[in-house]
Amino acid sequence: MQVRRLSLTNFRNYARLELDLPGGVVLLHGDNAQGKTNLLEAIYFLATTRSPHASQDQQLINWDAMQTDDPVVVGRLVADVLRPDGPRHLEMRLIVEERGAWALNGQGSFRREALVNRGKVRLMDLLGHLRVVLFLPEDVDLATGPPANRRRYLNITLCQVDADYCRNLSTYNKVLEQRNALLRRMAEGQTRGAADVLQILTEKLIEPGSRVLQRRAVFVTEMARLAQDIYFQDLIGGKESLRLGYLPGWAANGRQGDAGRANSDQLLRDGDWLQANATPAAIAERFAAELAAARPADLARGASTVGPHRDDWAIVVNGKNLGQFGSRGQVRTAILALKLAEIGWMKATTNDTPILLLDEVSAELDQHRRAALLAHVVEQVRGKGTAQAILTSTDPGLFTADFLAEATVLAVREGRVSRD
Ligand SMILES: Nc1ncnc2c1ncn2[C@@H]1O[C@H](COP(=O)(O)OP(=O)(O)OP(=O)(O)O)[C@@H](O)[C@H]1O
Ligand SMILES: [Mg+2]
Known part of the structure; x- marks a missing residue:
């Protein structure tokens, strides 16, 4: 499967994002604190209904939106997913009511809503429509x-x-x-x-x-x-x-x-x-x-x-x-192997490929292991182990020519994404 379109409203540092994504290998690069990890987090959240950090979901809502006078603030994540059995339109809403109460004492009403193909579903029923394997440095x-x-x-x-x-x-x-x-x-x-x-x-x-x-x-x-x-x-x-x-x-x-x-x-x-x-x-x-x-x-x-x-x-x-x-480095390599193994496991278990999300993956890997990892990712995409792999990095210079030839490179800057 692949995410072909991602729309974010008031999610983390994305006040508004409309992003078309290609299949295959995608490399998101940019300086620190520009929104690379937040983008992966948004896709992961739609797949699992959880943030990878065990933090509170209210923290996902854009800070500036929480400063307005509106009593109700809504964070929205929407994805168009391409699957062999037909497309899916997935949506998650993070709704803060009584925003004034939040501002005053951190108390107010917060709820989440999930929609599949524009119909409301229980949160648990959002699972399975979009499947991802995520690797974060803190893993x-x-x-x-x-x-x-x-x-x-x-x-x-x-x-x-x-x-x-x-x-x-x-x-x-x-x-x-x-x-x-x-x-x-x-x-x-x-x-x-x-x-x-x-x-x-x-x-x-x-x-x-x-x-x-x-x-x-x-x-x-x-x-x-x-x-x-x-x-x-x-x-x-x-x-x-x-x-x-x-x-x-x-x-x-x-x-x-x-x-x-x-x-x-x-x-x-x-x-x-x-x-x-x-x-x-x-x-x-x-x-x-x-x-x-x-x-x-x-x-x-x-x-x-x-x-x-x-x-x-x-x-x-x-x-x-x-x-x-x-x-x-050993631990990192082993956890990476585990995550990469998840791809094959999910494919065998569900008959469809999950999306691979790799955040700052080259950090702490030596040159040899990094090259081996990138070769593995390219091989996965070519061999249809995964139909889409999205990687982030602060330094595109760390990527091999082979890898870059395969990848669509996108720049992330202050919550905006553009083609290089
Ligand atoms: N709820 C929020 N509202 C607005 N901004 C937020 C919110 N939560 C986090 N941010 C900010 O989003 C910015 C981008 O974070 P992100 O983790 O995506 O950066 P990054 O591009 O991955 O950077 P790095 O290379 O350092 O990992 C950070 O400055 C962070 O403080
Ligand atoms: Mg990051």
């Missing part, structure tokens, strides 16, 4: 940052291709919230009738939770194979072992605490079990047993201590957790 945090980052990555990636996953996750989170509220009350001593309700809520977690676990375990297995090939054959040109391990939090329970920090062999073994026994029945049975075993810990802490909301995953190169032992 190295995926390996080195907290487990919440890695869970967010799994959730956003899987939600783009699998509506069932997204539904199961949402059901799971709702029950989890109720269960945690109950556990909190119980920890405070409100125990009348609570045990029965806890039992019911625990049972309600099993079905959606084990489906989430299963989907993630399969994803991690599939991605590991694809990422291994790209990392070693295409990016660094050597042979080592790269594996992705799913780390269920239940293995860490009562031992080292959080799955992300622990990363012991036990965690990897439990992850291997999940990845190898990924039948819904076997996982549901195990998850039920782990929930039962965690009951005393849950009651003591007043929160649910096992389940997909506590899990983690890791990139392991030559037996070492990259997040703990990798050099910065």
Whole structure:
């Protein structure tokens, strides 16, 4: 698929943008703080309904628009998407009402609206119409940052291709919230009738939770194979072992605490079990047993201590957790390999190519790795792995002649985009 037209109103530093985009390779270049990343963010937001930064959506609205006297301010993102099964017109509206209240105390009403082919849909139903793979410089945090980052990555990636996953996750989170509220009350001593309700809520977690676990375990297995090939054959040109391990939090329970920090062999073994026994029945049975075993810990802490909301995953190169032992360039290369592997994975899973968005990709890569990466991108576009790849850079001088011959080069300056 391809985004052929992008219209932005009051989005970040774009007061108004009407941009026609070609297919193939597009290079956006410009100085710092001109709007390159914001443009990728807009496309990503339409695809995932999320900002890549875990910040509040109100911050996406253009600051100047928030300074006007209008009581209502609307940020709009619109994309015309070309797909093999027909075009899609996608729109997202970010609506601030009672702007005065926002100005006064940061409180007012904020809501989002999604439209597909000009008809309103639930936010969740915007997913799947436009699919992207995004790489940002800060994505190295995926390996080195907290487990919440890695869970967010799994959730956003899987939600783009699998509506069932997204539904199961949402059901799971709702029950989890109720269960945690109950556990909190119980920890405070409100125990009348609570045990029965806890039992019911625990049972309600099993079905959606084990489906989430299963989907993630399969994803991690599939991605590991694809990422291994790209990392070693295409990016660094050597042979080592790269594996992705799913780390269920239940293995860490009562031992080292959080799955992300622990990363012991036990965690990897439990992850291997999940990845190898990924039948819904076997996982549901195990998850039920782990929930039962965690009951005393849950009651003591007043929160649910096992389940997909506590899990983690890791990139392991030559037996070492990259997040703990990798050099910065190594981590960056491995995360890049992972993102590039997502292209092949999405194509195989959905029968259509996602759009590749690479932000400041050459930063911190040595000359050799940079050239290998650019060659890989060009090859992807030529081989129809992706029909559109949009890259940004402050310095077009970093790009190979081969790459530039393939690319449409656009300049970004103060929230305006023009052809070179
Ligand atoms: N809500 C907003 N309203 C107006 N401007 C914003 C808003 N949010 C961010 N900006 C500004 O948009 C500008 C462009 O940001 P962006 O991250 O797209 O720059 P960039 O071209 O990618 O720069 P760099 O090369 O430094 O990465 C920044 O100056 C930023 O402060
Ligand atoms: Mg940027």
